Amino acid sequence: MSAPIIYNTATKSISIEPELSTPEWEADAESINLMVRDLVALGQDVPMAANACNGKITEAFKKMLDSAIAEYKKSRYPDAIRLANLALGIAVRRYRWESFGYTLSEIGQVISFRCDVYLANSQWAEAFADASLLSLVIPNSALNHFRKGQCYQAINNLVAAKQCYQTGLTIASDNEQIKASLDEVNALLEKV
Amino acid sequence: MAQSVSLYTPVIYIAVLLSVLVIFSTVYRKRKLRSLEGMKPWYPTHTSRDIYETLAEMAPKPPTKVLTSALLRRATEDIRRVVKIREAKGALATLHQKGSVSDDLWLRFTKSEKLMELELQDCANEANKIKEGFASTLFSSAQEIAQNDAIRQRLGNLDKIRDDFKKEMENANITASKK
Incomplete structure (x- = not known):
């Protein structure tokens, strides 16, 4: 089947004929155009092997995350969040054919950090969104479930908080912080 | 006195038998093929494959980087489908076996599996047309x-999750204030 595409020779990009456009076609066109841009930036006709890593991105990411951590230590939460967002932007700029391991590691680091800043700043909804993502993509980390539980506890959803702490304890049964939080929630549930 | 059987009788018998078998086999295969052709595909569309093929048939040909990107997108979709098919296979x-799923559905599924194999093979051939040896890294890149x-x-x-949680917070506050 012929695709309803228009190829622009000047910009080397494709677009979909407006009258036949669907979200599926558009997503394909957008993804292809992004990869063309990445290949042009790479200066190669085909991508490098998946295990090759763009060192510049790694370095820039580390610097940005370190700056964000420094701001957090000075209790400058809005600045720490701004820098964490910039670090996330750098991590997301990595070529998509590079190993997912690098992306997951960097995104995991920065989202964990940002979630902790949000928790320290009592931004529960933002912290919950980050904790949800973390518990989904890195489910074997007890801390991610603990973070999610803290958000639930903050809005008094004690049952959900208890479930999160219990999940955390199935992964790290000797984590004192989670144990203490679970005891606290259990005590609160008894009062209800 | 018994009549003598012609020497041609067994030959004619075998010829008739073989003809019947050939006709039966041809008709059976044609019917089976027709039923397979009429079967609904597991995945009705493959937009990224259509885009790649349209680009590859364009004159003049787009630059290699454009074709590579389109092929990577096509291979990425193939990888997603292969994963889904593998995940579904065991359960299906x-x-x-328990009879909870019809033979037609199972046939559709196995047909889609074979079509996926052909699609992957086609992708690999196209990759080698772009650059010799590219097929060896195409699918690992597509997986990433x-x-x-x-x-x-x-x-x-994330924004949607945050907004949903905010709503939950508001509801929790309303409930708490009512109490």
Whole structure:
């Protein structure tokens, strides 16, 4: 089947004929155009092997995350969040054919950090969104479930908080912080 | 006195038997092929494959980088489908054995599996046309792209999760104030 595409020779990009456009076609066109841009930036006709890593991105990411951590230590939460967002932007700029391991590691680091800043700043909804993502993509980390539980506890959803702490304890049964939080929630549930 | 049987009788018998078998086999195969042709495909569309093929048939040909990107997108979609088919196979096979799933559905599934194999083979051939040896890295790159796309998509959903939680917070506050 012929695709309803228009190829622009000047910009080397494709677009979909407006009258036949669907979200599926558009997503394909957008993804292809992004990869063309990445290949042009790479200066190669085909991508490098998946295990090759763009060192510049790694370095820039580390610097940005370190700056964000420094701001957090000075209790400058809005600045720490701004820098964490910039670090996330750098991590997301990595070529998509590079190993997912690098992306997951960097995104995991920065989202964990940002979630902790949000928790320290009592931004529960933002912290919950980050904790949800973390518990989904890195489910074997007890801390991610603990973070999610803290958000639930903050809005008094004690049952959900208890479930999160219990999940955390199935992964790290000797984590004192989670144990203490679970005891606290259990005590609160008894009062209800 | 018994009549003598002609020497041609067994030959004619075998010829008739073989003809019947050939006719039966031809008709049976044609019917089976027609039923397979009429079968609904597991995946009705493959937009990224259509885009790649349209680009590859264009005159003049687009630059290699454009074709590579389109092929990577096509291979990424193939990887997603292969993963889904593999995940579904075990459960579907069990259901089919128990009789919970019809033979038609099982046939559709196995047909889609074979079509996927052909599609992957076609992708590999196209990759080698772009650059000799590219087929060896195409699918590993496509797999990484599929995973990287998935996490980017999840990052894009963070706003919705945050807004839903805010609503839950508001509801919790309303309930608390009522108490």
